[in-house]
Amino acid sequence: MCGIVGYIGSNDIKEFLIEGLKELEYRGYDSAGMAVITDEDMRVFKAVGKIRNLEEKIKDFSPSGEGVGIAHTRWATHGKPTELNAHPHLGEFSYVVHNGIIENYKELKKELEKAGHRFVSQTDTETVVHLFEHYLKELNDPFRAFDKSVSRLEGAYAILLITKAAPDTVFFAKNGSPLIIGKNEKEEIFFASSDAPLIGHASEVTYLEDKTRGYCKKEQISIFDESGKNIKPDFKPLTADKELAQKGGFRFFMEKEIYEQSRVISETIMGRVKSDGVELEELNREFLDGIESIKICACGTSYHAGLSGAYLIERLSRIPAHVEIASEFRYKDPVLSDKTLFVVISQSGETADTLEALKMAKRSGLKTLAICNVDNSSIVREADITLLTRAGIEKGVASTKAFATQMMVLWIFALYLAQKRGINPQTLSKEIDAILHIPKLLQVKAGLHEKIKRLSKRYLHGHGFFFIGRDIFYPLALEGALKLKEISYLHAEGYPAGEMKHGPIALADPELFTIALMPKNLLYEKIKSNVEELSARDSTILAISPEPFEIADDFIKIESHDHYMMEYFEMMLVVQLLALEIAIRLGNDVDMPRNLAKSVTVE
Numbered sequence: 133m134c135g136i137v138g139y140i141g142s143n144d145i146k147e148f149l150i151e152g153l154k155e156l157e158y159r160g161y162d163s164a165g166m167a168v169i170t171d172e173d174m175r176v177f178k179a180v181g182k183i184r185n186l187e188e189k190i191k192d193f194s195p196s197g198e199g200v201g202i203a204h205t206r207w208a209t210h211g212k213p214t215e216l217n218a219h220p221h222l223g224e225f226s227y228v229v230h231n232g233i234i235e236n237y238k239e240l241k242k243e244l245e246k247a248g249h250r251f252v253s254q255t256d257t258e259t260v261v262h263l264f265e266h267y268l269k270e271l272n273d274p275f276r277a278f279d280k281s282v283s284r285l286e287g288a289y290a291i292l293l294i295t296k297a298a299p300d301t302v303f304f305a306k307n308g309s310p311l312i313i314g315k316n317e318k319e320e321i322f323f324a325s326s327d328a329p330l331i332g333h334a335s336e337v338t339y340l341e342d343k344t345r346g347y348c349k350k351e352q353i354s355i356f357d358e359s360g361k362n363i364k365p366d367f368k369p370l371t372a373d374k375e376l377a378q379k380g381g382f383r384f385f386m387e388k389e390i391y392e393q394s395r396v397i398s399e400t401i402m403g404r405v406k407s408d409g410v411e412l413e414e415l416n417r418e419f420l421d422g423i424e425s426i427k428i429c430a431c432g433t434s435y436h437a438g439l440s441g442a443y444l445i446e447r448l449s450r451i452p453a454h455v456e457i458a459s460e461f462r463y464k465d466p467v468l469s470d471k472t473l474f475v476v477i478s479q480s481g482e483t484a485d486t487l488e489a490l491k492m493a494k495r496s497g498l499k500t501l502a503i504c505n506v507d508n509s510s511i512v513r514e515a516d517i518t519l520l521t522r523a524g525i526e527k528g529v530a531s532t533k534a535f536a537t538q539m540m541v542l543w544i545f546a547l548y549l550a551q552k553r554g555i556n557p558q559t560l561s562k563e564i565d566a567i568l569h570i571p572k573l574l575q576v577k578a579g580l581h582e583k584i585k586r587l588s589k590r591y592l593h594g595h596g597f598f599f600i601g602r603d604i605f606y607p608l609a610l611e612g613a614l615k616l617k618e619i620s621y622l623h624a625e626g627y628p629a630g631e632m633k634h635g636p637i638a639l640a641d642p643e644l645f646t647i648a649l650m651p652k653n654l655l656y657e658k659i660k661s662n663v664e665e666l667s668a669r670d671s672t673i674l675a676i677s678p679e680p681f682e683i684a685d686d687f688i689k690i691e692s693h694d695h696y697m698m699e700y701f702e703m704m705l706v707v708q709l710l711a712l713e714i715a716i717r718l719g720n721d722v723d724m725p726r727n728l729a730k731s732v733t734v735e
């Protein structure tokens with residue numbers, strides 16, 4: 133996803149901007165650029181591909197003295213990754229960088245073209261700089277012109293704008309996309325999409341609220357709400373310790389990443405889910421022509437996402453979908469047909485077995501699609517097409533936000549396939565409505581976390597855990613068990629609830645903990661009787677459900693929803709937090725569990 137940095141001051145502008153962009157690299161991008169105004173000059177540089185290409189272009193540029201600068205890494209949403217589409221975008225005398233999506237840019241562009249503005253890029257962002265210059269002519273006041281421009285924008289944005297009309301000033305606006313302002317004792321002012329570029333530069337930062345806008349120049353930071361009311365910025369000290377800052381006050385990266393799920397999943401959805409359907413710009417319609425079935429291949433948590441995705445794909449689109457563990461697939465001499473779309477899922481994009489499975493499928497002439505979190509990774513480079521999950525960097529070895537975003541991409545992809553084949557409009561609208569509720573529902577409620585923390589002390593021993601679920605909740609049970617075993621080192625298994633009586637129930641006794649995923653919207657009565665059978669054999673039951681369940685020894689209540697995927701995402705949060713709290717109580721290094729690596733590049 134795009135990243136923004138900005139600077140006002142007299143130190144090395146170029147150095148701060150380029151190093152800041154590097155700190156944001158993990159977000160994924162396909163081009164980069166910067167614009168700088170100093171006493172002497174106004175310069176812009178852009179490059180497609182890696183930041184080193186931009187560095188090459190600016191190697192002879194040495195701005196000096198007071199100045200302002202803005203820079204950007206672009207992850208293409210409107211228009212291809214070209215220099216013309218890279219930010220900053222230029223009007224006649226101003227530059228803008230932007231994260232997010234301006235939803236009404238087509239109307240604005242038409243209006244501005246009529247008024248004589250000439251556009252050179254295919255982006256939504258370029259409208260912002262033209263709007264600004266348009267209103268500047270009318271109002272003759274740079275901030276009023278900027279404010280009026282921002283009030284015309286619909287959608288999500290974090291914007292920085294610099295202009296020759298006010299060469300010492302950076303104008304900014306925020307709605308939906310993150311934007312932080314930092315300052316220090318050396319009278320420098322900084323802007324960035326996240327803390328990382330500011331550490332070591334700013335001593336204090338303020339996190340802008342949605343719908344705010346304003347301007348900064350030396351010794352002046354003015355912030356306003358949309359009604360024009362001046363807002364006193366709430367500056368907080370910024371730690372100089374990178375690792376501490378990156379953990380953002382959480383005990384472990386895994387905990388922070390669980391809390392980030394609500395935000396990152398909004399980024400996964402952004403631009404892909406509209407009120408009347410889903411869009412996947414990365415896929416051209418012909419790509420799926422002739423496809424009659426789908427084979428999904430992955431490892432670990434990504435495999436669990438794949439299993440869940442197959443339920444969604446079959447249920448929504450009626451296209452047969454099969455899932456295989458990559459290390460098994462590679463050596464089984466599989467029968468492959470070119471009417472099958474081969475989908476690989478990977479957080480890192482470097483997992484050796486998944487990568488090799490992908491290469492095998494390509495050699496057999498299959499079309500390939502990667503669902504991946506790391507742009508430019510080996511898997512992304514190898515696949516015909518990639519849907520990036522946009523989870524941001526995931527540091528905890530136990531995957532959490534990567535899983536959540538994989539699930540969201542798979543759900544959107546399933547709907548995309550269903551749309552292509554013709555989906556009932558009521559079903560489509562119910563699915564979209566549910567998708568749009570997920571970010572809110574993933575916000576961790578203090579009460580829920582506290583309850584899980586308290587409950588966790590009862591689950592530190594025993595001879596094993598069974599996570600059970602039915603239908604799409606079965607792969608979620610697998611994932612819950614994997615989360616617990618990899619960080620707590622306790623033995624945990626995921627099972628389809630209906631399978632217990634075919635053997636595993638023999639293990640039932642009070643020291644066998646059953647974590648039962650009991651959604652109201654999918655096979656509730658069926659799973660209820662499976663859990664009753666376990667309870668009758670004295671297994672200790674922890675039920676997770678919106679419905680009260682009298683015979684449970686412990687009960688975690690989730691909200692009542694009318695779509696099973698809303699229950700799925702909420703239960704995902706619960707099993708992640710449960711694993712985290714048990715592992716913390718056991719004194720384990722949650723982020724770096726023994727014997728495991730984040731990226732498994734050997735088979």
Ligand code: M6R
Pocket residue numbers: 431432433434435477478479480481482483486529530531532614615618728730731732
């Ligand atoms: O990077 P990948 O998604 O390809 O990694 C696959 C597995 O190694 C990974 O999901 C692993 O199972 C995690 N430790 C799970 O938390």
